C-alpha cells in the first residue's frame with residue numbers, strides 16, 4: 161500500500177499558499193449559532209437586514225421593465241469605473257438632504273458602502289498602520305481593516321459618541337508609540353451597533369481634534385436619513401470638505417442592488433477610481449440605472465418616510481418592552497434612528513456565553529465582543545429592531561429578559577455564570593451580521 165502524500169492528510173492542502181492578509185480574516189465565533197437563527201421559531205434580534213417589504217414592488221417592476229425595453233443595451237453594458245455620470249449627479253441630491261454640497265466628479269460609486277470601506281482601506285493602509293474606531297464599531301468595517309492587516313485602536317465613547325478628550329489622548333499615545341494613524345473611522349448617525357448619534361457640537365469637536373492631530377476622517381453614514389425623532393444632523397462632510405464620506409442605498413432603498421458611494425477630495429477620488437477598476441472594472445451598471453430610475457420616477461423621499469414610521473414603531477416596541485421586562489442592573493441606549501439598541505448586562509454576565517442559552521430559548525442576538533477588535537464588549541449585546549414586526553420584537557425581548565434573569569439566578573447560586581453549551585440544532589444558511 162502506498163503512503164498518503166503530505167497534502168492528502170491535510171484538511172486544507174492550500175494552507176501554505178494563502179497570503180498573510182488572510183490571517184486577519186476571522187471566522188465569527190458566533191457564526192454557527194446564527195446559522196440557526198433563521199428558523200421560524202426563533203425571534204432573531206441579531207441581523208441587520210432592512211425591512212423592504214413596504215417597497216412599492218409592482219410599480220418598481222413596471223418602471224424597470226420599461227427601462228430594460230427602452231435602454232437595455234446601455235444598462236447591461238460595462239460602464240464607467242467611477243460610476244455613471246448622471247447617477248453621480250443624483251447622488252448629490254441625496255447628500256444635499258444632510259447638508260453636503262459637492263461636485264459629481266468627486267463621487268465614486270461602489271458595490272455597497274462595504275466596498276467603499278474596502279477601497280478606502282486598500283488605498284490608505286499598509287500592514288501595521290492604525291485605524292481609529294469608535295467603541296464599539298461596525299463589525300464589517302473591523303473585518304475589512306483587519307483583512308488589510310491594519311491595527312484597530314478603539315476610542316472611548318459616551319452618550320454623544322466619540323469622546324473628544326479621549327480621542328486627543330488616543331491620537332497622542334498612538335503617535336508617541338511611533339505608529340501611523342491612517343484615519344478615524346466613525347459612524348456619527350445611529351452607530352451600528354450602539355445606536356448613538358453625535359450631536360452637531362460633538363461633530364465639530366471631533367473634526368477639530370482630528371485636524372490638530374493630522375488625522376483624516378472617514379464618515380460612514382448608511383442610516384443618516386432614517387432619523388426617527390427629528391431631522392438628520394448635518395453630516396461631518398458638510399462641515400469639512402476633507403472628510404471622506406461613505407453613503408449607501410441599502411437602507412433607504414434596497415441592499416440587493418449593492419450600490420453605495422464614496423465622496424472624497426479630488427486626489428483621493430483618483431486613487432479610489434483606480435482601486436475600483438482593479439477590483440470590479442466598474443460598479444454594477446444595471447443597479448445604478450435601476451436606482452437612478454427609482455429616484456427619478458418614484459416618490460423616494462415619501463418612501464423613506466414610510467420606512468421611518470415603520471422603524472419608529474419597531475424601535476418603540478423594543479424600548480418599551482426592554483423597560484417593562486429587563487432585570488435591574490441592565491441598561492441600554494435610546495437610539496434616535498437606525499436599526500440598533502446596545503444593551504449593557506449586569507456586572508458578571510457574559511453575552512457570548514449566554515448566546516447558546518438564548519438560542520435555546522428561541523431568541524438570537526449579537527454578543528458585544530463582535531464589535532471590538534480587542535476583546536472588549538463581554539457584557540454587551542446588540543439587539544436590532546429593523547426586521548421582525550413589533551409583536552415579534554416584543555416576544556423576542558421578553559425571551560431575552562428571561563434568559564438574562566436566569567443567568568443572574570445561576571450567578572447568584574454558583575457565584576459565576578455557567579460555561580457555554582452547544583445548542584442542539586442543525587446548521588442553516590449563512591448568518592446576517594450586518
Ligand SMILES: Cc1ncc(COP(=O)(O)O)c(C=O)c1O
Pocket residue numbers: 208271272273274275298300347352380382407408409410415419420594
Ligand atoms: C455602519 C455600516 N456601514 C456599512 C454597511 C454596509 O452596507 P452596504 O454595503 O449594504 O451599503 C453597513 C451594513 O449594515 C453598516 O451598518
